[in-house]
Amino acid sequence: MAIKVLLNEDEIPRQWYNIAADLPSPMLPPLGPDGKPISPDMLAPVFPMNLIEQEVSQERWIDIPEEILEILYRWRPSPLHRAKFLEEALGTPAKIYYKNESVSPAGSHKTNTSVAQAWYNKQFGIEKITTETGAGQWGSALSFACALLGLECKIFMVRISFDQKPFRKVMMQVWDGNCVASPSRETNAGREILEKFPDTPGSLGIAISEAIEQAVTDESGKTRYSLGSVLNHVLLHQTIIGLEAKKQLDKIGEKKVDVVIGCAGGGSNFAGLSFPFVLDKINGAEIDVIPVEPYSCPTMTKGPFAYDHGDVAKMTPLLPMFSLGHDFIPPPIHAGGLRYHGMAPLVSQLAVEGLITPRAIHQLECYEAAVMFARTEGIICAPETSHAIAAAIQEAKKAKEEGEEKVILFNLSGHGLMDLQGYSSFFDGKLKDYELPQEEIDRALKAIEGLPVPEISKTGKW
Ligand SMILES: Cc1ncc(COP(=O)(O)O)c(C=O)c1O
Numbered sequence: 194m195a196i197k198v199l200l201n202e203d204e205i206p207r208q209w210y211n212i213a214a215d216l217p218s219p220m221l222p223p224l225g226p227d228g229k230p231i232s233p234d235m236l237a238p239v240f241p242m243n244l245i246e247q248e249v250s251q252e253r254w255i256d257i258p259e260e261i262l263e264i265l266y267r268w269r270p271s272p273l274h275r276a277k278f279l280e281e282a283l284g285t286p287a288k289i290y291y292k293n294e295s296v297s298p299a300g301s302h303k304t305n306t307s308v309a310q311a312w313y314n315k316q317f318g319i320e321k322i323t324t325e326t327g328a329g330q331w332g333s334a335l336s337f338a339c340a341l342l343g344l345e346c347k348i349f350m351v352r353i354s355f356d357q358k359p360f361r362k363v364m365m366q367v368w369d370g371n372c373v374a375s376p377s378r379e380t381n382a383g384r385e386i387l388e389k390f391p392d393t394p395g396s397l398g399i400a401i402s403e404a405i406e407q408a409v410t411d412e413s414g415k416t417r418y419s420l421g422s423v424l425n426h427v428l429l430h431q432t433i434i435g436l437e438a439k440k441q442l443d444k445i446g447e448k449k450v451d452v453v454i455g456c457a458g459g460g461s462n463f464a465g466l467s468f469p470f471v472l473d474k475i476n477g478a479e480i481d482v483i484p485v486e487p488y489s490c491p492t493m494t495k496g497p498f499a500y501d502h503g504d505v506a507k508m509t510p511l512l513p514m515f516s517l518g519h520d521f522i523p524p525p526i527h528a529g530g531l532r533y534h535g536m537a538p539l540v541s542q543l544a545v546e547g548l549i550t551p552r553a554i555h556q557l558e559c560y561e562a563a564v565m566f567a568r569t570e571g572i573i574c575a576p577e578t579s580h581a582i583a584a585a586i587q588e589a590k591k592a593k594e595e596g597e598e599k600v601i602l603f604n605l606s607g608h609g610l611m612d613l614q615g616y617s618s619f620f621d622g623k624l625k626d627y628e629l630p631q632e633e634i635d636r637a638l639k640a641i642e643g644l645p646v647p648e649i650s651k652t653g654k655w
Contacts, residue, residue, distance in 0.1 A: 301607030325400030329361025331421030336370025422459025431465025460537030527615030
């Protein structure tokens, strides 16, 4: 029995899959401050035009430039593992597979898009990229890509993670990235927040505002902003994960997958693995597709589908997405990359359509799952990833109760070797489950009052 399925470099997918071409019901457009759909040129101060073209593309398949593939070969195709030892420990008849994105140089799936984004920026003549980072995975992934392509990289890292994960900053430094804690005193957005809340743990929404502000105020015109999740082009670059997984399952004769799982912060690793399988579901296959979020930041399971900004200072357009409100500051759980108030519009639209079924899991169950995984499969996963593992274990237990030999596939989005503080707090009994009180959700949702309300469009098929 194969427990590790590898592809040769010449078997790597040569096109990304764009699910926008196959949505059963259309996605609503992003809106500008006047409430009207934005045009691509309105995004030009923020992103290079070649990435904006991808953002709005309706082409089903988009070629991956050869130079990008040449960088990806450093670690791709990534292995698909059969979690045989976890299966044995659970005594489940289910077959559990995971795509191992932790093998990338920065330790997560984020390099799949950081390399692509840095390359397109460079093609467009950009010299410096600004960004935000939660847990530090995205900041290190972008620093890595910029180092290879000779671009300057500036990262605003959410304060709480900056303090919890000091070595992530060092990783960014090794790859020549300049990382500061957010909110910082370098931007108007940061200074305003610090004046009101000097002890804030920060949030991705604040860090995004700072990074966009610094990009658009650079008078040389040679700086652009880069986002590590949420946007269509980011999700597009991640689809190489699911496309490889399909080839790998095919290689070992696994004809049908029953359950596909990914943790969801802004939605990119979940989308990357699942979108090629969602296409099968659109075409009639029966697959449960599950994005998993923390109970303490329940964007899709408790938030409304709304038009909202992607950041606190309202610098981004209004995106049609599940949201807890743009000024929501999530409790400081250790899965920093899942502490985001919104969800990718493409993922949100699939949830509206009923093609995917979001699930929320408490922090302690996730750490228990992560420890069980490490003690069976060996890999110490990122706290974000533990949400996917916890859901896979729930599904494997369900298969055991029902006596069904289900095939479960999840995304091992990253390793947790820089996240050991969270594990330490878990072993010391210092972590607790936190369910966001309804009053707190209602308070945060006041931020979207008065904004345009999206029409729900769905076929009702799923
Ligand atoms: C390892 C890992 N997994 C998952 C995520 C969540 O992001 P996304 O939903 O965009 O995949 C992050 C974000 O920082 C991460 O670092």
